[in-house]
Amino acid sequence: MGTSPIRVLVVDDYEPWRRFFSTTLQKKRELQVIGQVSDGLEAVQQAQETQPDLILLDIGLPTLNGIEAARRIREVSPASKVLFVSENRSRDIAEEALSTGANGYVVKSDAANELLPAVDTVLQGKRFVSTSLAGHDLTDPTDEHAADNPHRSGVVRPFPLKSVEIAGQHVAGFYFDDRRLLDDLTQFVGAALKAGNAAIVAATEPQRGSLLPRLQACGLDIGAAIQQGRYVALDAADALLTFMVNGMPDPVLFMKVFGNLILTAANAAKAEHPRVAIFGECVHLLWAEGNAEAAIQMEKLGNQLAKQYDVDILCGYSLTGVQQRMDEHVFQRICAEHSAVCSQ
Numbered sequence: 445m446g447t448s449p450i451r452v453l454v455v456d457d458y459e460p461w462r463r464f465f466s467t468t469l470q471k472k473r474e475l476q477v478i479g480q481v482s483d484g485l486e487a488v489q490q491a492q493e494t495q496p497d498l499i500l501l502d503i504g505l506p507t508l509n510g511i512e513a514a515r516r517i518r519e520v521s522p523a524s525k526v527l528f529v530s531e532n533r534s535r536d537i538a539e540e541a542l543s544t545g546a547n548g549y550v551v552k553s554d555a556a557n558e559l560l561p562a563v564d565t566v567l568q569g570k571r572f573v574s575t576s577l578a579g580h581d582l583t584d585p586t587d588e589h590a591a592d593n594p595h596r597s598g599v600v601r602p603f604p605l606k607s608v609e610i611a612g613q614h615v616a617g618f619y620f621d622d623r624r625l626l627d628d629l630t631q632f633v634g635a636a637l638k639a640g641n642a643a644i645v646a647a648t649e650p651q652r653g654s655l656l657p658r659l660q661a662c663g664l665d666i667g668a669a670i671q672q673g674r675y676v677a678l679d680a681a682d683a684l685l686t687f688m689v690n691g692m693p694d695p696v697l698f699m700k701v702f703g704n705l706i707l708t709a710a711n712a713a714k715a716e717h718p719r720v721a722i723f724g725e726c727v728h729l730l731w732a733e734g735n736a737e738a739a740i741q742m743e744k745l746g747n748q749l750a751k752q753y754d755v756d757i758l759c760g761y762s763l764t765g766v767q768q769r770m771d772e773h774v775f776q777r778i779c780a781e782h783s784a785v786c787s788q
Contacts, residue, residue, distance in 0.1 A: 449476035450567065453496040455487040455513070456480075456529070457505050460775040461552070464785075465500055465529065467776055468559050475563070484508030492520035498567065503530040503541060511537075514544040527566050529555060531786070538577055548572035553615075553786040556779065614750045614757045616743075616782040618770075625760055626651065628786070629723055630658040632758050633675075636721035637664050642674040642709035643721040644702075646683045647760075651725065673712035676705060680725040691735060693742045699749070706753045719754045727778075728761045736774045743781035 452475055456462045462480045469475045478494055481487050484505040491499060499517065503510035514526050526546040531553065532538070538549050547566040550558050551574040558574055565572040619625040629651065633643045637659070645652060659666045669675035687697035702722075710718045724746075730739040746757050759782070763770065779785045 447474065450474050450498060451476050451478045451494070451496045453478060453487070453490055453494065453499045453524075454480045455482075455484070455500060455505065455510070456502040457482045458502075460770065460772050461502070461529075463772050464776055464779055465555070465559065468555075469563070472560065472563075482506070484510060484513035487513045488516045488520060491517045491524055495521050496524050498525045498527065498563065500527050500529050501546075503528060503532055503537065511541050511544060514541065514546055518545050525566050527562055527572070529559070533577065535577070538573070542571075542573075549577065550574045551577065553784055556782065556784050613784065614743075614746055614759075614782050615784050615786065616759050616761065616778055617786045618761045618763060618775075620763050622650075622762055622764055625762055626654055626658065628758070629655060629760065630662065632721055632723060632756075634659055634662045634664060636719070636756075637666075637669055637674060638662075639719075640714035641719045641721060642676070642713040643669075643723070644676045644678070644705055644709055646678040646680045646722075646724045646726055648680050648725050648729070651760075652677050652679070673708060674714070676709055680729055683724075684726050684729065688738070692738050693745060695745060695748075698742070698745045699752075702749055703753070706749070706755060710754065717754070719756060722749070722755055722757045723760060724757070725760050725762070727759050731761065731770070731774070732766050736771065740774070740777050740781065743778060747781060 452469055454462050454465050454477055456465065462482070466477045466480060469477055478496060479490050481490055482505075485507040487499070487501065487505070488508065501510045501514060505513065508516075510528065510530070514528075517524060517526060526544070527548040527550065528541045528546055529550045529552060530541070531551065533551055541549055548562050548571055550562045550572065554574050562572040617625065617628060633645060633655065636643045645655065647655070656666055666675060683701075686701045687694050689697070706720050706722075709720050713720070727739040727742050730736070730742065743759065746759065749755055750757060761770070
């Protein structure tokens with residue numbers, strides 16, 4: 445007689461995230477997604493009706509926010525374990541979320557690597573707190589996970605990007621606000637240059653133009669970095685012309701173009717073991733033009749770069765000013781090619 449499945453309710457107001465969570469959970473046969481809902485009040489109703497074993501719960505929900513929903517769920521479905529999955533990194537918000545009796549808190553940026561370990565930990569009756577919140581004293585002092593969980597030391601922590609010393613990270617950022625994109629880009633590139641490393645930025649003109657004064661405001665001598673060859677800025681559309689053939693990225697040309705750029709930038713770096721931070725909007729341009737397949741193939745080539753060279757890659761997708769929404773299947777395929785995903 446088989447073991448009963450672990451029944452999971454997924455709650456998030458953004459359809460691609462619901463699909464991503466559900467697809468990830470399906471990798472474990474014992475997990476059964478019994479429902480997907482988009483607002484807090486409906487989450488409480490579904491919890492009461494279905495009594496799920498586990499609830500993945502976002503915070504920024506319409507009708508009823510996730511924290512208040514968790515409190516009500518405790519009343520109507522006390523046996524359900526609650527795992528918050530939110531992009532909010534505020535220590536106060538995380539503390540308030542966990543104070544509801546929730547069993548864990550995962551930052552969405554880390555979900556690609558942490559979701560399944562978090563689910564395993566929570567189902568074992570322990571508390572899981574995302575690596576991105578490490579050092580905020582949010583872990584349960586009686587929880588062995590805080591000290592011993594082997595997943596914690598190896599998880600990629602791309603946001604906030606305080607350093608670029610995590611080997612081979614390849615991150616996708618989906619931005620609904622270009623200011624957030626510039627904030628992360630400034631932090632990503634600035635951290636690399638301050639560490640004596642190099643940076644390559646293949647971006648649209650607005651982003652390139654806005655980035656320079658931001659880097660200067662961080663105390664960086666960007667003129668010197670350009671002269672030294674540690675900071676290389678390219679127009680994303682022009683960069684595409686160097687390796688696109690018949691509407692698709694040519695693997696040989698791509699690796700040659702970026703390989704040469706990376707080696708040149710690394711040789712100019714001052715760090716003892718130099719790394720190169722690469723930001724690219726080429727994939728965004730391909731997707732925005734309706735060529736999602738080319739964008740996905742380019743992401744695959746980005747993984748090859750990360751394996752072959754000492755690089756850290758941030759791929760920026762700006763969702764403002766683009767008429768079409770990103771197809772859910774495309775979103776999932778793009779996420780699958782990255783070590784971590786951020787949506788802001």
